[in-house]
Amino acid sequence: KAGVTQTPRYLIKTRGQQVTLSCSPISGHRSVSWYQQTPGQGLQFLFEYFSETQRNKGNFPGRFSGRQFSNSRSEMNVSTLELGDSALYLCASSLMGGQPQHFGDGTRLSIL
Amino acid sequence: DQQVKQNSPSLSVQEGRISILNCDYTNSMFDYFLWYKKYPAEGPTFLISISSIKDKNEDGRFTVFLNKSAKHLSLHIVPSQPGDSAVYFCAASATSNTGKLIFGQGTTLQVKP
DSSP: OOOOEEEOSEEEEOTTOOEEEEEEOOTTOOEEEEEEEETTTEEEEEEEEETTEEEEEOSOOTTEEEEEOTTSOEEEEEOSOOGGGOEEEEEEEESSSOSOOEEOOOEEEEEO | OOSEEOOOSEEEEETTSOEEEEEEEOOTTEEEEEEEEEOTTSOOEEEEEEETTOSEEEETTEEEEEETTTTEEEEEESSOOGGGOEEEEEEEEEGGGTTOOEEOOOEEEEEEO
8 A cells, every 4th residue: 555655855945936845645545734844843733634625724824835636635835935944844644634644754845 | 832742852772671762741632642753764654552541552562651640651662673763753632633743852762782
């Protein structure tokens, strides 16, 4: 059974640009959550999507947004990139939004 | 404010001995707890979980203990193996926000041969 797939694995952008990250959940999973991991703040919850609707949101600025498609695939967008957005972005899926969540290997975003 | 805390950044254990990783939480709304293991360049891998209606859950070499009154949980690995060397994260969830996990800062476990 395929796991959670995140693309791309690595990305380099410059300040002010925008970026879109993609996540394909485990087949049959309808909930997708996104997390940011940085050395200083650890793993922090960004948002959760379930059946194409945002169900939970963390404490991140509006520059961070996401969406979910009818096939449960999800995208995360960050606009007007800042140096502090450099991080590992992780996507996790679960069957109905319960636990446990299963994680992908992440997208490493570097801002120059 | 950090709602889930892992106060030990690192732990070193001899192969074959027990590893005990600790986690404290402050939010009484949390009712489901998980442990994840993470290797470099990989995403976290789910290890074991426990609901607040239990105080112990076992899965092979891994046992999680929950002390609700102390708002404390621990992960026991017996016996420890070199392949267990990784970063371990404790995470918590409230029933009303099941898609949202709050993570501790992680504990790096090193198991020496």
